[in-house]
Each structure stands twice: as structure tokens, then as C-alpha cells.
Amino acid sequence: MNDAAANIAENLSRMEDAIGTACLAAGRSREDVRLMAVSKTHPVELLLEAIAAGHRLFGENRVQEFGEKAAVLAGSPYRVARGTEADQADSVAVHLIGHLQSNKSARAAELFTGVDTVDSLKLAERLFAAAKREARTLPVLVEIKLSDEEAKEGLAPGGAELAALLERLPEFAEHLPLRGLMTVAPISDDPEVARRCFRRLRVLREELAQRHPRLAFAELSMGMSGDFEAAIAEGSTMIRVGTAIFGARPKRV
Numbered sequence: 001m002n003d004a005a006a007n008i009a010e011n012l013s014r015m016e017d018a019i020g021t022a023c024l025a026a027g028r029s030r031e032d033v034r035l036m037a038v039s040k041t042h043p044v045e046l047l048l049e050a051i052a053a054g055h056r057l058f059g060e061n062r063v064q065e066f067g068e069k070a071a072v073l074a075g076s077p078y079r080v081a082r083g084t085e086a087d088q089a090d091s092v093a094v095h096l097i098g099h100l101q102s103n104k105s106a107r108a109a110e111l112f113t114g115v116d117t118v119d120s121l122k123l124a125e126r127l128f129a130a131a132k133r134e135a136r137t138l139p140v141l142v143e144i145k146l147s148d149e150e151a152k153e154g155l156a157p158g159g160a161e162l163a164a165l166l167e168r169l170p171e172f173a174e175h176l177p178l179r180g181l182m183t184v185a186p187i188s189d190d191p192e193v194a195r196r197c198f199r200r201l202r203v204l205r206e207e208l209a210q211r212h213p214r215l216a217f218a219e220l221s222m223g224m225s226g227d228f229e230a231a232i233a234e235g236s237t238m239i240r241v242g243t244a245i246f247g248a249r250p251k252r253v
């Protein structure tokens, strides 16, 4: 094992301890929170090292970048899970967690286990059509924007676009089942800012679940390296951790 590999196994086990502590503090069961390892921008070798260390759930944020990694994975003993989450020793779940342009939806539906950043009806329609063509199930999350930062993607919680999307999603259930909501907290030095954001997503989930009984909102994807404890305290079911597992990201060129 090289140094990076040793570090990844160690970082995963350190994260495991930290998640256990946060669950205990929140009175939650460890099984209720999954750890997504965010391998974006890192070379595929690091993803393979994490798989070798036993990890099976990953997040990538660009279609083309993961397309290149998937070609390497195809020659490895592992395969990317489609539809059902990684439930076999050789299958690995990889979700798209970056913004998806609808013209790349067909490629995304080929590559990923799930898409966690659905943020328009048009995108959902395209993904549904692509998943249907592929005769597959592509589970999705709807991305919600809870901060005023211009840079953040996602749908406004009270907006007409979200309402229109949720009205239509039951029709897409066979190929594009909704699993829940996803958000990225604003960047802030004050941990309370992220925590308030996570609380708002949890409350929104409860409201939406009441209003849309035909949809399932079990999954709350929230929390990253800097704020996962607050996210777990507020009910996160999936934290997305990059830096604390793989180290600082190389600068994109």
C-alpha cells in the first residue's frame, strides 16, 4: 500500500468513529446515516483504494469526469450498481452530486447509480426518458436551495417550479423513483448557519411528505467534511464527505 492508500483506509475509519460519536450524541442509530465518499477531482486510483478499503458508496460531480473513471472501473473487479444500491461485494454505488445539464441526462442515466441533484421538471423528464430507454431504475433526490448564495444550485423551497416537479414525479416512479432531498449548506464560520439550513431541510421534508403522499422522502442528503455533525444532529441520512477522506482536492485546470 502506498501512503495515500494507507491514509484513505485510516481516514475512513476515523470518519466511522466521528459518525458513531455524532449519532450517539444525536440519539440516532448508526445504521440510519450513510457515508458517501466524494471522490470528485481525485484520480480514479484513490477511488479504487477506497473500494479496496471496503467502501461502497461514492459521489462524483461531473458526468465527463466520472465517464473516464467508469471506463477504468469497467476493467476492475468492481461494477457500478444500477438501480439497487451496492448490495453485492463487487458492486459500488456512485451518485451524481453536481449540477446536471439536461443535455447530459442520457449519459448520466447510463453511468450513475443515482442522481442526487434533480433541480427542474425538464431535467426529470429527460432523466425519466433516458432511464426508460435503458430499462433501468434511476433513483433521484431533489436538490433544494436554502441559502441566498448565487453560486448554489437547487430549487427554492416555496417555489412554483418545485411544486410542478413534485406534481409530476409520481408519474415517473417506475424508472425515476424519488428517494428524498439534498442540499448544500452555505459556507460560514458560524456552525449555527449550517445547522439552521439542515433543520430547514428536515422540516421541509416533513411538509412535502404530507402534501405528496404518493412520493417517498426518506433520504436527506446533507452534511460535508466541515458540517456533518450538525447534519447528523438534524436528521441527515447521507453525509457527503470528500476532503476528510481523500485530502485536499487538486485544483482543476
Ligand SMILES: *Cc1c(COP(=O)(O)O)cnc(C)c1O
Residues within 6 Å of the ligand: 038, 040, 061, 097, 098, 184, 223, 224, 225, 226, 240, 241, 242, 243, 244
Ligand atoms: C465537493 C462536495 C462535497 C464534499 O465536500 P468536502 O467539503 O470536501 O467534504 C459534498 N457535496 C457536494 C455537493 C460537493 O460538491
